[in-house]
Amino acid sequence: MELTTHILTIDDDTTILDAYASILSPYKRTSLEDAIMKLEKLHDIDCSAIDGGEKVIDFHLHQANNGLEGVEIFRREHEAGNRIPVCIVDMRMPNGIDGLETSMRLKEIDPDVNIIIATAYSDRSNKEILECLKSNIFYIRKPFNNEEIYQLVYSLSLSYDATQTIRCLNRDLERRVEEEIQKNRQKDALMLHQAKLAALGEMIGNIAHQWRQPLNIISMLFQKISRHHKNGTLTDEIMAQSLADALQTIQHMSQTIDDFRGQVEPNREKVTYILEDTLKSTINLLEKSFALSGVRIEADISAQIRLYGFPEDIKQVVLNLLNNAKDAILSHGIVEGVIRVDASITDDNRLRLNVCDNGGGIEEEVIDKIFEPYFTTKHKAQGTGIGLYMSRRIVEERLGGTIGASNTPGGACLTLDLPITDLLQG
Structure with a gap:
C-alpha cells in the first residue's frame, strides 16, 4: 500500500537539499531482490528479509533555500488542502529569518506540524527553542545519518496522519453526541408537553366534579x-x-380555580410552605371525583413539616401518584378502593413520603420498568406511560431525591425519599 505525504525541507545549502531528496526518494528494489522474491513465491517459501507487502510512503518533497520562501510554500500548500506533516529546517540561515523564526511561523499556520531542527551549530539553546515552539520538536545533527532521517520522517508522518484521523473521529463523535443530546432534549420537551396535556385533561374532569355540587x-x-x-x-x-350562602359557595368555586391554576401555571419562585397544607390542597382537588369512582383518599401527615422550595413540584408528583393508584384500583375491580398518603421525617432527617393503595400491586417482572418513559400496563387509550417517568424526573432533578416502588399486602406503595436540603421541621 502506497501513501503520498508532502514534506518540506528548508536549507540554504543546495547540497543538503539534494541529500534530503535522495534520502526520502521512494525505495526501489534491485533486480536481484525481485528475482529472489519471485523464486520464494514460486517455491512457496518465506525466508527472505525482503518484505513484499511493506507499506511504502511516497514522499512528495518541497524545497526552499530560505525561511521566508519555505513559509510561503507551507502556507500555499496548506490553503490548497495539502497538509505537510514534517518540515526539516536548518537553524542557521543567513538570509532572511533563521530556523527558529521560520518554525514559529510554520506552527502559526499548523500547530500540529512536526519540526525537525537540522544543525551543526545554533545561536539558540534547546531550552529557548522548546519554549518558543512548545511541542513536536525533534533534532538531528549535521552530518546526519541517512537511515535516521528516513525513519524519523517516516514515523512522524504516520503519527501526524493518525492524530488527524483521531481528531476527525472525535469531531464526528462530538457532532453525533450533540445531535443525540438535541434529540433527547426535543424528546423530553415533547414528553413534558404530553404530560401537561394529560394532566390538563385530568384537571378539567376534576373541575367538573368539584363544581357540580356548588352549582x-x-x-x-x-x-x-x-x-x-x-x-x-x-x-x-x-x-x-x-x-x-351563595357568596360562600362562589368563593369556594373561585378557590378551586386558583388551586387548579397553581397546578397548570406554577409559581417558579422558591417559597416556605407547610407540607401538610400543600398535600391536602392536592387531595382536595381529587377526592370528589375519586369518591364517585369508589376510591377514598386517607392522609396521615406529620403536622408542621415546613419546606423551602417549589410546592408545585410536590403537588405534581403526588397528583401523578394518586391518579396512577386510582387507575390501578379501578383496573383490578376493587370495590372499596383506598389510597393512603403519609409523610414523616425519618431518624436520619430525611423526608419520607408514601402513596400506598389496595389496587392489587405491581407484577414483579415489570416493577423495575414502571418509571421508564412510555412504559405502561394500561391500555394505550387509558395511559401514555409518561406520568411516572415525569415524576421520577421531578424527584431526582428538582427535589434531589429518589422514588421507588414496592408491593404491599393487597397493593403497591410508591415512596419518595428526599434530602433535608432546603427542609425545615417546625
Missing part, C-alpha cells in the same frame, strides 16, 4: 328565593342568608 347549591338557592317570592314570604332575613 347545585346555587341552583337550589335561586329556586328557594323564587319560591319565597311567589309565596310572598321572601323576607330580608331569608334574602340575606341566601346571599351569604
